[in-house]
Amino acid sequence: xxxxxxKVIETNRSEIVVxxxxxxxxxxxxxxxxxxxxxxxxxxxxxxxxxxxMIERAYGKGVFYDDAIxxxxxxxxxxxxxxxxxxxxxxxEVEVTDVNDEGFSFKATVTTKPEVKLGKYKGVEAVKDDSExxxxxxAKELEDxxxxxxxxxxxxxxxxxxxxxxxxxxxxxxxxxxxxxxxxEKYPLALGSDSFIPGFEDQVAGHFxxxxxxINVTFPEDYQEESLAGHPVVFKIKLHEIQERILPELxxxxxxxxxxxxxxxxxxxxxKKELSERKEKLSNQEFEGRVMDExxxxxxxxxxxCMITNRIKDLVQDFAQRLAMxxxxxxxxxxxxxxxMNRFYESFRPQAENQVKSRLAMEAVAAKxxxxxxxxxxxxxxxxxxxxxxSKVEELKLYISSEDLAEDLGCKKALDxxxxxxxxxxxxxxxxxxxTKKASxxxEEExxxxxxxxxTRAxxxxxxxEEETEE
Numbered sequence: 001x002x003x004x005x006x007k008v009i010e011t012n013r014s015e016i017v018v019x020x021x022x023x024x025x026x027x028x029x030x031x032x033x034x035x036x037x038x039x040x041x042x043x044x045x046x047x048x049x050x051x052x053x054m055i056e057r058a059y060g061k062g063v064f065y066d067d068a069i070x071x072x073x074x075x076x077x078x079x080x081x082x083x084x085x086x087x088x089x090x091x092x093e094v095e096v097t098d099v100n101d102e103g104f105s106f107k108a109t110v111t112t113k114p115e116v117k118l119g120k121y122k123g124v125e126a127v128k129d130d131s132e133x134x135x136x137x138x139a140k141e142l143e144d145x146x147x148x149x150x151x152x153x154x155x156x157x158x159x160x161x162x163x164x165x166x167x168x169x170x171x172x173x174x175x176x177x178x179x180x181x182x183x184x185e186k187y188p189l190a191l192g193s194d195s196f197i198p199g200f201e202d203q204v205a206g207h208f209x210x211x212x213x214x215i216n217v218t219f220p221e222d223y224q225e226e227s228l229a230g231h232p233v234v235f236k237i238k239l240h241e242i243q244e245r246i247l248p249e250l251x252x253x254x255x256x257x258x259x260x261x262x263x264x265x266x267x268x269x270x271x272k273k274e275l276s277e278r279k280e281k282l283s284n285q286e287f288e289g290r291v292m293d294e295x296x297x298x299x300x301x302x303x304x305x306c307m308i309t310n311r312i313k314d315l316v317q318d319f320a321q322r323l324a325m326x327x328x329x330x331x332x333x334x335x336x337x338x339x340x341m342n343r344f345y346e347s348f349r350p351q352a353e354n355q356v357k358s359r360l361a362m363e364a365v366a367a368k369x370x371x372x373x374x375x376x377x378x379x380x381x382x383x384x385x386x387x388x389x390x391s392k393v394e395e396l397k398l399y400i401s402s403e404d405l406a407e408d409l410g411c412k413k414a415l416d417x418x419x420x421x422x423x424x425x426x427x428x429x430x431x432x433x434x435x436t437k438k439a440s441x442x443x444e445e446e447x448x449x450x451x452x453x454x455x456t457r458a459x460x461x462x463x464x465x466e467e468e469t470e471e
Contacts, residue, residue: 001076004105006084012304014110018080020072021103028068036067065099069106077108087113090306111304116364119298121418126290128424131279133272141271145258146247155242159206162192163245166204169238174231181225182233186240197223204237212238224338288415291422296357299364303356311352312345363407365414373409378402381409 004017033055038048040055056063073094081088092108099105152165160166166189172182191201203215215235223229248254255267320330334344365371373381379393382405386393 003080003083012114017107019105020076025103028072032064032067089113116360117300118364121295122421124294125423128287129283131283133275150245150247152243155244159208160242164191165243167241170235172233172235174233209242292358295361307356308352312348315348362411362414366410371410371413373406
């Protein structure tokens with residue numbers, strides 16, 4: 001392999017020209033002939049027995065070149081980018097520029113890892129939440145326990161109300177015609193759960209078991225089934241049974257049912273300890289995230305779009321795998337929620353961008369501070385991962401290179417470093433605006449001249465989409 005040239009053609013994009021000639025090319029073409037000639041039949045010869053010269057005369061001398069190029073390209077491309085000092089972040093755009101008896105040449109356009117200009121990363125300030133367990137925290141946890149150990153009982157002598165579990169038959173009609181998916185039998189509906197369209201559950205409340213009645217509701221304008229979006233419809237209902245949840249008393253018996261403790265006081269003490277550990281862990285995680293936000297906000301980097309889109313694909317794949325563990329396909333999830341695939345993908349963009357920037361920032365810190373992983377640390381990490389994934393170290397090494405693992409460990413050291421050197425504060429300080437005497441006097445004049453109070457404009461807050469990924 002010969003690296004003919006390497007040049008930057010635009011930000012985060014480089015072009016390399018490579019030649020592959022000599023013995024490795026001859027061997028690759030010979031191997032291609034041996035593999036593919038078995039499938040070739042020529043007049044006068046049994047299948048797979050035609051001489052190479054006859055095949056090349058019939059199909060052209062380059063009949064085996066494509067297969068040989070495909071065989072040689074990956075290894076030679078890897079060697080070329082390494083020699084050129086490039087760090088690709090996506091698949092290259094490749095063009096074979098020449099091929100003949102002596103070998104082949106190719107041009108590859110490579111998207112490379114961007115350069116990072118770090119801002120402040122040592123001693124950054126970030127808010128750290130208090131992890132002390134309050135009485136309210138403990139009371140909420142105990143109430144959750146009561147909810148988990150609640151039992152249900154059939155209701156008699158009163159109508160259904162929000163909070164009850166109603167067993168119903170239902171069928172929906174649009175202009176007198178039953179519509180697909182609008183029918184169910186003996187369906188257990190938790191009233192007040194908002195699992196049905198707005199207004200449905202409220203109208204079941206107030207009726208007695210055994211009643212048959214109609215409900216009038218209107219589908220939302222953005223309902224996923226366009227044929228029903230915005231339509232007023234009628235549901236015919238039969239209410240079979242009403243059940244209510246009966247919460248257990250908060251006493252020693254509940255403690256025995258919910259834990260290995262004999263008394264409520266012992267159980268509460270243990271719960272308080274567990275809550276404290278959870279709050280401390282959450283506080284540390286959120287503090288780490290805020291430290292990273294500060295570092296990311298202070299650095300300069302121009303991200304290649306492919307780094308973001310590739311990370312989005314990874315996040316969507318992780319989400320789909322979690323759904324699969326629950327027996328649900330991503331396509332069905334999108335159908336049930338009325339979400340468009342493109343919008344769903346884009347909803348992961350902020351998270352993907354943040355994660356890509358975080359990784360680049362820690363790589364830059366590791367390089368600047370000289371954080372590297374030793375061979376022993378790499379081997380220990382292989383062993384840890386093998387135990388975690390119930391695999392063998394040798395198998396893991398086939399999928400995770402020691403270079404990648406060493407880089408991961410370097411980034412972890414960088415993260416530990418910036419968090420340890422960060423300053424935890426109760427609330428983030430905001431820079432006070434300077435006001436000149438002249439401006440201050442003018443402001444006082446304007447305020448005194450106003451007879452009516454100003455209307456206050458309410459600030460809009462963007463609803464933040466919550467995600468679970470757990471890593």
